[in-house]
Amino acid sequence: MPNTKLKRVDIIFSEDCVYKDVLADNLKKSNEDILKDILDSGLRGRGGAGFPTGLKWKFTSQETEEEKYVVCNADEGEPGTFKDREILTRVPLKVFGGMAICAKVIGAKHGYVYLRGEYQFLKADLEKALEEFHSFVKELGFDFQIHILMGSGAYICGEESALFESMEGKRGEPRNKPPYPTISGFRNKPTVINNVETLVYAFMICRIGAGKFHELGTTDSRGSKVFSISGDTPIAGIYELELGMSLEDFVEEFGDGDTKAVQVGGASGFCVPRKKFKDTIIGFEGVPTGGSMMLFNSSRSMYNVLKNYVEFFEEESCGQCTPCRVGCQQLKKGIEAIKKGEKSAHYLDTLQKLADTMKVSSKCGLGQSVANSFSSIVDNFREEMIY
Amino acid sequence: MANTVKLNIDGIDVSIEAGKTVLDAAKKLNIHIPTLCYHEDLCVAGNCRVCVVEQEGVKNLVASCAMPAQDGMVIHTNTHKVRNARRHVVELLLSEHNADCTKCYKNTRCELQDLAGEMVINEHMFLDLVPDKNYTIDNLSPAIIKDDSKCIRCQRCVRTCDELQHVSALGVAYKGEHMKISTFFENPMYEVVCTNCGQCVIRCPTGALVEKNYLDNVWDAIYDEDKHVIVQTAPATRIALGEDLGMEAGSIVTGKMAAALRRLGFDSVLDTDFTADLTIMEEGTELLTRLKRALVDKDPTVKLPMTTSCSPGWIKFIEHMYPEYLENVSTCKSPQQMFGALAKTYYAEKRGIDPAKIVSVSIMPCTAKKFEANRPEMRDSGYQDVDMGLTTRELAVMIKQAGIDFKELPDEKFDSLMGKSSGAAVIFGATGGVMEAALRTAYEIVTGREVPFKNLNITPVRGMEGVKEAAVKIENVLPAWSFLEGVELKTVVAHGLTNANKVMQAVKNGTADWHFIEIMACPGGCLGGGGQPIPTTPEIRKKRAEAIYREDAGMAIRKSHENPEIKQIYEEFLEEPLSHKSHWLLHTHYQARKRE
Numbered sequence: 001m002p003n004t005k006l007k008r009v010d011i012i013f014s015e016d017c018v019y020k021d022v023l024a025d026n027l028k029k030s031n032e033d034i035l036k037d038i039l040d041s042g043l044r045g046r047g048g049a050g051f052p053t054g055l056k057w058k059f060t061s062q063e064t065e066e067e068k069y070v071v072c073n074a075d076e077g078e079p080g081t082f083k084d085r086e087i088l089t090r091v092p093l094k095v096f097g098g099m100a101i102c103a104k105v106i107g108a109k110h111g112y113v114y115l116r117g118e119y120q121f122l123k124a125d126l127e128k129a130l131e132e133f134h135s136f137v138k139e140l141g142f143d144f145q146i147h148i149l150m151g152s153g154a155y156i157c158g159e160e161s162a163l164f165e166s167m168e169g170k171r172g173e174p175r176n177k178p179p180y181p182t183i184s185g186f187r188n189k190p191t192v193i194n195n196v197e198t199l200v201y202a203f204m205i206c207r208i209g210a211g212k213f214h215e216l217g218t219t220d221s222r223g224s225k226v227f228s229i230s231g232d233t234p235i236a237g238i239y240e241l242e243l244g245m246s247l248e249d250f251v252e253e254f255g256d257g258d259t260k261a262v263q264v265g266g267a268s269g270f271c272v273p274r275k276k277f278k279d280t281i282i283g284f285e286g287v288p289t290g291g292s293m294m295l296f297n298s299s300r301s302m303y304n305v306l307k308n309y310v311e312f313f314e315e316e317s318c319g320q321c322t323p324c325r326v327g328c329q330q331l332k333k334g335i336e337a338i339k340k341g342e343k344s345a346h347y348l349d350t351l352q353k354l355a356d357t358m359k360v361s362s363k364c365g366l367g368q369s370v371a372n373s374f375s376s377i378v379d380n381f382r383e384e385m386i387y
Numbered sequence: 388m389a390n391t392v393k394l395n396i397d398g399i400d401v402s403i404e405a406g407k408t409v410l411d412a413a414k415k416l417n418i419h420i421p422t423l424c425y426h427e428d429l430c431v432a433g434n435c436r437v438c439v440v441e442q443e444g445v446k447n448l449v450a451s452c453a454m455p456a457q458d459g460m461v462i463h464t465n466t467h468k469v470r471n472a473r474r475h476v477v478e479l480l481l482s483e484h485n486a487d488c489t490k491c492y493k494n495t496r497c498e499l500q501d502l503a504g505e506m507v508i509n510e511h512m513f514l515d516l517v518p519d520k521n522y523t524i525d526n527l528s529p530a531i532i533k534d535d536s537k538c539i540r541c542q543r544c545v546r547t548c549d550e551l552q553h554v555s556a557l558g559v560a561y562k563g564e565h566m567k568i569s570t571f572f573e574n575p576m577y578e579v580v581c582t583n584c585g586q587c588v589i590r591c592p593t594g595a596l597v598e599k600n601y602l603d604n605v606w607d608a609i610y611d612e613d614k615h616v617i618v619q620t621a622p623a624t625r626i627a628l629g630e631d632l633g634m635e636a637g638s639i640v641t642g643k644m645a646a647a648l649r650r651l652g653f654d655s656v657l658d659t660d661f662t663a664d665l666t667i668m669e670e671g672t673e674l675l676t677r678l679k680r681a682l683v684d685k686d687p688t689v690k691l692p693m694t695t696s697c698s699p700g701w702i703k704f705i706e707h708m709y710p711e712y713l714e715n716v717s718t719c720k721s722p723q724q725m726f727g728a729l730a731k732t733y734y735a736e737k738r739g740i741d742p743a744k745i746v747s748v749s750i751m752p753c754t755a756k757k758f759e760a761n762r763p764e765m766r767d768s769g770y771q772d773v774d775m776g777l778t779t780r781e782l783a784v785m786i787k788q789a790g791i792d793f794k795e796l797p798d799e800k801f802d803s804l805m806g807k808s809s810g811a812a813v814i815f816g817a818t819g820g821v822m823e824a825a826l827r828t829a830y831e832i833v834t835g836r837e838v839p840f841k842n843l844n845i846t847p848v849r850g851m852e853g854v855k856e857a858a859v860k861i862e863n864v865l866p867a868w869s870f871l872e873g874v875e876l877k878t879v880v881a882h883g884l885t886n887a888n889k890v891m892q893a894v895k896n897g898t899a900d901w902h903f904i905e906i907m908a909c910p911g912g913c914l915g916g917g918g919q920p921i922p923t924t925p926e927i928r929k930k931r932a933e934a935i936y937r938e939d940a941g942m943a944i945r946k947s948h949e950n951p952e953i954k955q956i957y958e959e960f961l962e963e964p965l966s967h968k969s970h971w972l973l974h975t976h977y978q979a980r981k982r983e
């Protein structure tokens with residue numbers, strides 16, 4: 001489907017790259033040079049939150065602890081997101097390469113890939129790639145080892161501090177922040193934790209240079225991003241696109257001609273209705289996404305969409321903090337009661353206020369982001385919630 | 388001096404030590420921030436979210452209990468946003484909570500209820516989730532009732548059981564809407580590794596974990612004219628009971644307690660302190676006998692170090708965790724059980740009462756005592772030795788129910804047979820007390836002289852440090868004890884089962900050379916027991932300890948072997964420590980249990 005407005009990019013999966021050369025070259029560079037490249041590129045975390053990657057690396061490198069870690073967050077659990085699976089399948093060595101460069105910069109000897117439990121099938125291939133990687137870093141005389149740890153199916157373990165708890169063999173529950181991982185992460189040691197995609201971009205920036213990356217995208221959202229496109233689209237799949245596009249252009253290319261709404265960023269993201277496509281920028285200045293783009297056409301009930309999301313959160317909340325554990329139950333039972341006519345339509349306003357409270361008072365990003373989909377769907381499709 | 392940080396809360400500047408939290412800083416300014424999951428004794432969880440406050444420049448609210456105070460912070464504790472969020476949080480907790488308050492054992496003594504009252508919540512903002520929850524009540528244990536319908540998932544109990552007690556009988560299970568506090572495989576409390584210490588009970592903010600109360604049983608017995616109801620009161624009850632009856636922590640209420648018990652209608656008001664003294668005679672002799680077998684007879688089967696056995700929480704702990712060391716535990720029953728066995732034998736005989744008609748009640752700072760009283764082996768008198776074990780809290784309830792104005796009561800004395808005691812018995816209520824009492828007696832038996840500490844105060848074993856070591860050099864002994872000449876008696880004292888575990892690890896690793904170990908299951912010893920008034924904090928425990936040592940210092944008799952009733956019982960009934968009769972009534976055995 002040719003379209004001039006969206007820019008396809010080929011950085012992540014590009015074959016124009018021998019990872020060995022890139023790794024060997026960069027391990028010879030000074031930490032300052034590498035940090036400068038990552039900072040100058042404007043790369044922000046690709047997991048969804050968008051923290052500047054260079055700063056994360058820099059903070060961790062400044063810690064004086066002997067023991068540090070680099071962790072690759074491959075617990076890809078956001079509904080509608082499946083790009084890390086593709087990256088790990090096609091270019092695992094670039095992921096490891098990114099981890100190795102990070103390890104050099106921060107001074108870590110061990111890295112961990114925390115792999116989503118459902119991605120068990122990837123493990124054998126990853127281990128094979130890891131063997132090759134380990135023998136190569138040994139050749140280079142670089143003291144760094146990567147280990148793969150499996151998740152067990154809990155969505156919350158994608159939250160970085162819950163992920164550390166899980167890695168430590170404990171129940172996956174988010175920690176209080178501060179302290180942040182750059183000071184106290186895995187085993188309470190300074191840790192860089194990056195999304196799979198972020199690590200590959202970091203690796204590729206070391207290859208192509210900060211400038212090439214920086215010239216893509218917008219002021220707040222530099223570079224490109226891998227999107228997982230699903231729902232009512234004839235061409236579902238994985239696409240690497242320049243950041244900063246308008247949702248209108250996106251729908252023009254990927255929609256089926258009857259797109260009613262796009263859920264940007266998965267269940268924890270925002271629902272954008274048709275009338276707002278034009279004014280919505282995909283990026284940190286507009287609506288950010290960890291990669292998930294779900295398209296809904298007019299045959300879809302947004303009540304069902306929302307109910308599906310809150311059911312998901314009701315189940316996947318770790319349960320420790322009150323706003324999230326009980327709030328999710330109340331949101332779900334609340335919209336059900338309104339739909340059945342057991343509660344008046346005004347109760348939606350009470351639930352909206354509850355969602356606001358969850359946003360400001362939940363302990364971690366899970367509870368804080370439930371309101372994103374809840375409020376954006378209720379605001380834009382109120383009548384579908386009631387009738 | 389530690390670094391300090393400066394912040395501003397509600398328009399007031401405050402400096403506080405770095406590392407402290409926003410909540411600490413607010414406390415310093417006497418600004419009250421409500422909390423539920425926070426507890427001074429435990430690590431910060433930050434999960435209830437009741438203590439949220441607004442920090443300028445930060446989009447979301449922050450949990451003041453978990454947020455480190457930082458330089459330049461500007462905090463607001465009472466804004467519209469904060470109020471809304473706190474109210475929502477309490478409403479949410481109530482929607483999941485069985486709020487049938489008038490039928491709850493913790494009615495009027497519940498932190499959630501207090502908070503709901505403070506917020507004036509008088510209607511349901513949200514849907515009632517309780518009907519769909521399938522909550523269960525576990526009331527099979529003789530000591531602790533766990534009612535999930537009252538639980539607010541603050542995890543204070545979980546942290547208590549893990550951090551303070553190294554038991555982890557309680558943990559978090561499932562996630563999301565199904566998340567709950569559970570035991571191993573959701574087995575009943577009495578089947579799992581739970582030691583019945585009740586530390587969770589005194590930290591539970593609601594009625595989810597409470598002691599099993601025997602109030603009606605005791606009242607029924609009192610009103611039954613055919614029964615002779617006797618009561619014994621443990622050392623630590625007399626320095627804490629007042630807290631539940633409107634008095635300051637650290638008030639000594641021994642005399643008022645005796646008076647209240649008499650007014651409640653007990654036929655004889657007696658004292659566990661008497662059998663605490665008796666414990667010293669038996670346990671001290673047992674220790675000296677073990678030392679003799681080890682040092683003179685070179686008997687390889689003798690087990691040293693010997694540990695105390697007064698604390699039923701500790702007994703259950705070692706039965707589960709270190710069953711291979713059960714022979715190191717003194718065979719002495721706890722003072723409660725010695726009292727129970729003697730009540731239906733010695734006491735019955737002396738008073739000419741049919742033991743079948745005696746109902747033996749104990750007032751204990753403890754929930755594990757309820758379990759202990761129900762152990763099948765505790766029937767040496769031919770009857771259940773102790774019929775009902777009550778907590779200090781239950782006694783306070785009875786006193787209120789009877790309409791007694793406790794504060795205005797005159798001081799009265801205990802009745803005479805099995806009612807006299809020494810200062811050595813009182814200090815059983817504090818960590819290190821049994822050790823101190825034992826040393827006061829054993830040293831004197833062996834050397835003929837008082838322990839070489841000023842005013843008999845063996846300060847190295849006092850205080851709230853988790854593990855305390857002390858050594859006493861034994862010199863110029865009496866001829867009968869010549870084998871102890873020059874021996875340095877090495878002792879260690881631990882309180883709280885996490886500290887007990889440290890001591891046992893050292894024993895297991897062979898890195899320790901102690902002869903005698905005192906262990907109390909609860910932080911601070913019995914004064915911080917699971918049956919004591921709520922709340923418990925380091926400050927309150929400190930005040931209770933000071934009261935105990937004040938009580939000891941004021942006693943005419945300070946050493947167990949000088950208690951005239953002790954001399955009397957050996958002359959008239961028991962003959963001598965470790966006699967045949969003692970073994971029958973005052974000693975027991977233990978059983979290995981699974982660690983699950």
